[in-house]
Amino acid sequence: MWILYAVLSSFFAGITSILAKCGIKKTDSTVATAIRTIVVLFMSFIMVIIAGSISEISEISIKTWVFLVLSGVATGASWLCYFRALQLGDVNKVVPIDKSSTVLSVLFAFVFLHETVSALKIVGLLLILAGTFMMITKKDTFNAETKKTWLIYAVLSAVFAALTSILGKIGIEGVESNLGTMIRTFVVLIMAWICVFATGKRDKISTARGRELLFILLSGVATGASWLCYYRALKFGNASVVVPIDKLSIVITIAFSYFVFKERLTKKSLFGLVIMVAGTLLMIVP
Numbered sequence: 001m002w003i004l005y006a007v008l009s010s011f012f013a014g015i016t017s018i019l020a021k022c023g024i025k026k027t028d029s030t031v032a033t034a035i036r037t038i039v040v041l042f043m044s045f046i047m048v049i050i051a052g053s054i055s056e057i058s059e060i061s062i063k064t065w066v067f068l069v070l071s072g073v074a075t076g077a078s079w080l081c082y083f084r085a086l087q088l089g090d091v092n093k094v095v096p097i098d099k100s101s102t103v104l105s106v107l108f109a110f111v112f113l114h115e116t117v118s119a120l121k122i123v124g125l126l127l128i129l130a131g132t133f134m135m136i137t138k139k140d141t142f143n144a145e146t147k148k149t150w151l152i153y154a155v156l157s158a159v160f161a162a163l164t165s166i167l168g169k170i171g172i173e174g175v176e177s178n179l180g181t182m183i184r185t186f187v188v189l190i191m192a193w194i195c196v197f198a199t200g201k202r203d204k205i206s207t208a209r210g211r212e213l214l215f216i217l218l219s220g221v222a223t224g225a226s227w228l229c230y231y232r233a234l235k236f237g238n239a240s241v242v243v244p245i246d247k248l249s250i251v252i253t254i255a256f257s258y259f260v261f262k263e264r265l266t267k268k269s270l271f272g273l274v275i276m277v278a279g280t281l282l283m284i285v286p
Helices: 002-023 029-051 054-059 062-088 091-099 101-112 119-136 144-171 177-198 202-207 210-236 239-247 249-261 267-284
Strands: none
Touching (some): 002 029, 002 210, 002 239, 002 249, 029 062, 029 177, 029 210, 054 177, 062 091, 062 144, 091 101, 091 119, 091 144, 091 249, 091 267, 101 119, 101 144, 101 267, 144 210, 144 239, 210 239, 239 267, 249 267
């Protein structure tokens, strides 16, 4: 059953990027992140009520609290970097870098969670790296400074995403997954709004309106659904398997970016995508 949750997480994560990109054409990415996190928190709270686990909050150990908070901080940092990268760069370039966090996630799972890494998984990791390189090494229309900026944000997003998976895995070992997700989301919400006010972007909140606001809210719904499925899968499955399945969302994202934003893949990029998917599938094999 946890594999089904991982697959659903992948689907919702795939459409999240597209909805978010539609919502940050004029709206500041930090403001958009703060707004959409409200939706995610509301969804996770509803799921906690349905699961009847709100009373368990008093039973959470200090260790679990620490890792849930750290996971939330890592998630917030990843989101802020990811959506800034999306605002500056093409979806079909930013997403592959973000999904390459699989490599770091598996490495961290091996070091900190003592999950085994077979020879097949190592081959899969190498294919993911090779595919990512092929997808992003394409001459684009951005100037050098802009290209450097979105690339930095995309790489930081991948690093923080990898940390999120491991910290989240440890954090939900002693707590019901929906409750753990709600706590982490609350941390992200606080972090996002602190960033809005700390960077002097409070006046940009009013720019989020109309269709863009709708897309931001919808991206929050998709993110909430993805998170709830993802951490449910993490609770019962191995991080080294759940994470790669979740990263298959790149196929959904690239497909939608073609139809929605008319972002076309070159033959080289398409081959890179095939290699990434093949590497990801190898990671799932027991």
